[in-house]
Amino acid sequence: xxxxxxxxxxxxxxxxxxxxxxxxxxxxxxxxxxxxxxxxxxxxxxxxxxxxxxxxxxxxxxxxxxxxxxxxxxxxxxxxxxxxxxxxxxxxxxxxxxxxxxxxxxxxxxxxxxxxxxxxxxxxxxxxxxxxxxxxxxxxxxxxxxxxxxxxxxxxxxxxxxxxxxxxxxxxxxxxx
Numbered sequence: 001x002x003x004x005x006x007x008x009x010x011x012x013x014x015x016x017x018x019x020x021x022x023x024x025x026x027x028x029x030x031x032x033x034x035x036x037x038x039x040x041x042x043x044x045x046x047x048x049x050x051x052x053x054x055x056x057x058x059x060x061x062x063x064x065x066x067x068x069x070x071x072x073x074x075x076x077x078x079x080x081x082x083x084x085x086x087x088x089x090x091x092x093x094x095x096x097x098x099x100x101x102x103x104x105x106x107x108x109x110x111x112x113x114x115x116x117x118x119x120x121x122x123x124x125x126x127x128x129x130x131x132x133x134x135x136x137x138x139x140x141x142x143x144x145x146x147x148x149x150x151x152x153x154x155x156x157x158x159x160x161x162x163x164x165x166x167x168x169x170x171x172x173x174x175x176x177x
Contacts, residue, residue: 004048010035012046014162020096023106024158040104050088055103057082069098 013027013035026037037044042055053073055066063081072095073085091099100107111119 004046006034009046011162012051013037013044014158015090016044016046016051018158019090020099020105021093021108022100023108026105037103037105039100042103044099044103044105047086050086052076053085053087053099053103055082055084066102070102 010027017024017027017037022037026039027035028038030036030043034045041058042053045052045054053070055063058066058081060081063079063083067075067078067083070085072091073087075083076086077084099105
């Protein structure tokens with residue numbers, strides 16, 4: 001029997017995603033089917049003790065510097081140019097910035113109203129150029145929602161995911177749901 005099933009791991013990783021403000025695309029499954037946050041230079045697993053940060057590859061100099069800046073986490077495996085850290089709590093915002101930088105995990109993009117409208121117009125123009133001979137070119141349907149409503153809807157999707165994963169939507173903590 002699995003003492004820390006993937007559903008609990010996923011719920012805890014969703015809390016971590018909110019704490020360090022990363023994109024939803026970072027949450028993937030590994031070769032064994034366990035959820036993890038994937039970055040370009042490492043990945044993060046949820047463990048019963050907290051979070052396990054696995055840094056892979058790179059140079060010896062980069063690894064040395066990484067050990068210094070991740071001093072808030074406990075180093076549990078120290079290789080020549082790679083290793084594993086363990087963090088027994090949710091990181092702060094400043095620590096989240098360091099984690100995103102060291103592991104190469106993209107930050108969640110938050111766009112303002114003007115930028116959203118600019119991108120919609122640009123998308124329509126690109127679609128019209130791509131299909132010039134079509135009778136009805138493929139054009140993005142204009143949303144009836146305002147950009148602030150779209151962002152709230154995105155936040156609602158995250159809340160729904162947390163609810164489905166059994167995660168309470170209040171203040172994040174490391175206690176299993």
